[in-house]
Amino acid sequence: MSYDFDKIIPSFSFGGEFIHREQFGHGHINDTYAVYFKYINCPPVRYILQRINHNVFKDPVKLMENISGVTNHISGKIAPSERDAGRRVMRIIKTTEGQNYHVDPDGNYWRSYVFIDNAATYQNATLELFTQSGVAFGRFQNQLADYPAHTLHESIPNFHNTRARFEALEEAIARDSEGRASLVASEIAFALERKPDASVLVEMLLRGELPLRVTHNDTKLNNVMIDNDTGEGICVIDLDTVMPGLSLYDFGDSIRFGASTGDEDERDLSKISMSLELFEGFTKGYLSQARGSMTQAELDMLPFSARIMTFECGIRFLTDYLSGDTYFKTHREGHNLDRCRTQFKLVADMETKLDKMSEIVKKYSA
Numbered sequence: 001m002s003y004d005f006d007k008i009i010p011s012f013s014f015g016g017e018f019i020h021r022e023q024f025g026h027g028h029i030n031d032t033y034a035v036y037f038k039y040i041n042c043p044p045v046r047y048i049l050q051r052i053n054h055n056v057f058k059d060p061v062k063l064m065e066n067i068s069g070v071t072n073h074i075s076g077k078i079a080p081s082e083r084d085a086g087r088r089v090m091r092i093i094k095t096t097e098g099q100n101y102h103v104d105p106d107g108n109y110w111r112s113y114v115f116i117d118n119a120a121t122y123q124n125a126t127l128e129l130f131t132q133s134g135v136a137f138g139r140f141q142n143q144l145a146d147y148p149a150h151t152l153h154e155s156i157p158n159f160h161n162t163r164a165r166f167e168a169l170e171e172a173i174a175r176d177s178e179g180r181a182s183l184v185a186s187e188i189a190f191a192l193e194r195k196p197d198a199s200v201l202v203e204m205l206l207r208g209e210l211p212l213r214v215t216h217n218d219t220k221l222n223n224v225m226i227d228n229d230t231g232e233g234i235c236v237i238d239l240d241t242v243m244p245g246l247s248l249y250d251f252g253d254s255i256r257f258g259a260s261t262g263d264e265d266e267r268d269l270s271k272i273s274m275s276l277e278l279f280e281g282f283t284k285g286y287l288s289q290a291r292g293s294m295t296q297a298e299l300d301m302l303p304f305s306a307r308i309m310t311f312e313c314g315i316r317f318l319t320d321y322l323s324g325d326t327y328f329k330t331h332r333e334g335h336n337l338d339r340c341r342t343q344f345k346l347v348a349d350m351e352t353k354l355d356k357m358s359e360i361v362k363k364y365s366a
């Protein structure tokens with residue numbers, strides 16, 4: 001898909017003289033670019049320019065309302081005197097018309113953010129990085145604890161309703177639109193054996209046993225910017241899915257991605273397991289910030305949340321594979337199936353480690 005950047009870029013109030021743009025990052029959803037500008041007497045400045053994937057986010061206007069509300073709220077929690085205050089929250093660049101987004105003639109929605117310089121995102125964790133990402137997501141949860149949750153739009157309804165995700169898988173199996181179901185009989189069997197798990201958190205929420213909070217809902221390691229000098233998790237990014245949810249979604253999804261010993265799309269499954277050392281690092285960082293406000297039921301369910309969020313992601317990849325790869329960006333044949341397999345390998349590994357995970361949670365929740 002090509003876009004008319006000559007018209008899109010001048011729609012934002014960057015000022016300065018445009019130098020060039022490049023594709024950026026490893027997200028599975030949006031199209032992300034860095035755009036570089038020249039200003040008089042200073043080094044080039046870059047910004048993030050993103051096309052919001054409106055196949056995934058059906059109402060980009062409401063989505064940007066969410067992001068604007070949440071980033072303003074977080075800004076209010078950061079003292080201007082704090083070191084690096086300007087890099088601790090995403091900042092929207094307005095269009096020349098004062099809007100938070102620009103719509104191009106093809107109906108694509110574009111937005112821009114201040115580029116968080118001297119920081120990086122990572123695909124693979126080290127103990128240090130992952131501990132810092134735990135601190136960052138724990139802090140994020142606290143910063144939004146008093147956000148009026150009812151004002152947030154549900155950017156993707158039922159996003160972490162694992163039961164609904166399971167039903168979508170069952171429908172994709174029944175439809176078998178690409179004729180692929182017979183190729184993945186063992187993955188389908190793995191999923192079906194665990195059907196009851198998919199309802200556990202949904203039912204606890206319905207029974208009022210877990211509190212609804214404002215959560216991020218997509219807490220991959222590569223959605224935290226890590227400061228190049230201090231190693232601190234300086235800013236949580238990718239706020240498209242911020243909406244009311246469970247703390248367990250954020251904890252579990254972080255472990256799913258960051259505590260794996262291999263890449264999300266690794267084909268050699270012998271390289272994939274869940275590292276207890278990394279699990280401990282994240283738990284320590286996250287609970288250092290969030291423990292004070294968490295209920296006992298939430299703490300008790302943290303190990304399960306890692307397993308269920310990994311399972312959920314695995315069934316989403318499998319559903320997309322069965323349905324012809326229409327949701328997640330893929331870069332090779334069978335990419336979603338490879339991703340599904342790593343997730344299921346992790347689930348199986350976590351099932352053997354739940355007791356140890358519980359011990360670690362206890363150690364940091366005392």
Ligand code: ADP
Pocket residue numbers: 024025026027028029030031032048090113114115116117120121222223237238239240
């Ligand atoms: P996706 O939803 O596709 O994952 P993200 O919003 O996470 O898109 O952006 C993709 C990548 O772009 C991130 O992983 C990060 O490396 C980079 N990125 C996004 N926003 C910023 C920012 N404000 N400053 C610097 N890098 C950013």
Ligand code: GN1
Pocket residue numbers: 026027028029030056217218220223238240241264313
């Ligand atoms: C997507 O956008 P990104 O790459 O941070 C997805 C997550 C999945 C993840 C799997 C809006 O995250 O839910 O867990 O891929 N985001 C959306 O890697 O569906």
Ligand code: MG
Pocket residue numbers: 027028222223238
């Ligand atoms: Mg992302």
